[in-house]
Amino acid sequence: MRLDIITCLPRLLESPFSDSILKRAQDKKLVEVIIHDLRPFSTNKHRTTDDYAFGGGAGMVMMIEPIDRCISSLKEQRTYDDVIYMSPDGELLTQALANQFSLKKNLILLCGHYKGVDERVREHLITREVSIGDYVLSGGELAAAVLSDAIIRLLPGVLSDETSALTDSFQDGLVAPPVYTRPAEYNGWKVPDVLLSGHEAKIQDWRHEQSLTRTQKRRPNLNKE
Numbered sequence: 001m002r003l004d005i006i007t008c009l010p011r012l013l014e015s016p017f018s019d020s021i022l023k024r025a026q027d028k029k030l031v032e033v034i035i036h037d038l039r040p041f042s043t044n045k046h047r048t049t050d051d052y053a054f055g056g057g058a059g060m061v062m063m064i065e066p067i068d069r070c071i072s073s074l075k076e077q078r079t080y081d082d083v084i085y086m087s088p089d090g091e092l093l094t095q096a097l098a099n100q101f102s103l104k105k106n107l108i109l110l111c112g113h114y115k116g117v118d119e120r121v122r123e124h125l126i127t128r129e130v131s132i133g134d135y136v137l138s139g140g141e142l143a144a145a146v147l148s149d150a151i152i153r154l155l156p157g158v159l160s161d162e163t164s165a166l167t168d169s170f171q172d173g174l175v176a177p178p179v180y181t182r183p184a185e186y187n188g189w190k191v192p193d194v195l196l197s198g199h200e201a202k203i204q205d206w207r208h209e210q211s212l213t214r215t216q217k218r219r220p221n222l223n224k225e
């Protein structure tokens, strides 16, 4: 898979891809993540990528030209499955949506900023719009990092069998059971006996039961939302 992320704040996206699972996935050549700074695609003398809104009002609007030039230069090199605009009014990110995107080969993620992008970008250049939740972030960068993480960890070979995404919360419509590690007792607070019993079948049953009751209690509308 190849992810091309377009942003006017490239430094915001450096660290999420430079550590841990996302770094290892790139080192193992399971995914290629390329961050594109929008500024060099500007044609004006100050290399600006935003301008005042027609009709007035507070907030700058990202201009279509640098975005079009950047996307066009990418499309000349390969075909893209989707051009995704990160926006708080986009389709809500769910595990099901991450699963879908994880099957694609080439994706462009456009990070919105300021008061948004010129509407013509959305009309003509974008194929999908994604939001990571009903709250407003300063820009699409952190949302793009969240979406990328949700996708990349699903790619074959990124996680070991032990940590496989198949056992994740949400993947089966349930939240995860509680987990414990040593010591078996701390300050008088004990780990459930069944987990120390060595009885594999009983442990599996207990975990499934915990998942069911936790889902009912914490997220009764999971998968119905």
Ligand code: 6GU
Residues within 6 Å of the ligand: 085, 086, 087, 088, 112, 130, 131, 132, 133, 134, 135, 136, 137, 138, 139, 140, 143, 144
């Ligand atoms: Cl994708 N962008 C912004 N700016 N805010 C958000 C978001 C995206 N998703 C939730 N809030």
